[in-house]
Amino acid sequence: MTTELLTPAEMADLVGVSVDTLRYYERERLISGVGRADNGHRRYDADDVAWIRVLRCLRDTGMTIDQLRHYCDLGEQGVTTKPERLAMLRDHRAKVEARRAEIDRALELIDHKIDIYLNEAAGDAP
Amino acid sequence: MTTELLTPAEMADLVGVSVDTLRYYERERLISGVGRADNGHRRYDADDVAWIRVLRCLRDTGMTIDQLRHYCDLGEQGVTTKPERLAMLRDHRAKVEARRAEIDRALELIDHKIDIYLNEAAGDAP
């Protein structure tokens, strides 16, 4: 079976980025080995979808293009780089968790600020 | 009492931004009414510290400079704009919470990816 190859537009739609961004990622070597139809147009397979989803997840949580490129380069270099890739993921995970803690603190401050507005409305001080 | 006025460098240090950023915020009207020493140098008071902390909290959680300026403009316009300011905070709060949810989902995916690395190491499939 031909397992559902996607056009650029379909992929863009599916993962929530623009077609331009998809091409940009490829230029930056964050995506490689994308297949082509007879007419030279890109065709993405299930593996591409899975990887681009991970890629977006990492990008969305602040991993830079440079870091992602490094991660990809390691992947290309084969199995011996697994420990380093794992380390990158763990390192990033720690950053994301720190970020979440920051967000939790921010939410508290925002709630506090909202409370002040509500209390002012009740007492109506100058 | 003179209640501890801070120099730009001290303020920058305290809230974790650069002196340049502090001036940039002032140019963008995100900070106003900053006092001056006799020599024309800025002197920040406790209110400034409190506001800049809130400002940083909002910026750190993705509120744009434009939005912050609007929020400040509303503040300058007086008490009648309180409902709108409150609405802005609530709106932002919702976005931050959505962001946290996104981060939680990302953490799950990253953990899943890490698990795959660990399991591959155990079984060592091609």
Added chain:
DNA sequence: GCTTGACCTGGAGTGCACTCCAGGTTGTTG
């Protein structure tokens, strides 16, 4: 009295991650 460092102003420059454009090919549709 001269250097040093923190500050001042207005304006220019930077880095990142896209995003858009020109100029061209292909393939379907009325």
Added chain:
DNA sequence: CAACAACCTGGAGTGCACTCCAGGTCAAGC
């Protein structure tokens, strides 16, 4: 067969939030 949409490439442009710079003032220390 004309027009339209979706794709291709290489390269230029954009927006945001800073960040840096030139040229100058002022106070304290050596």
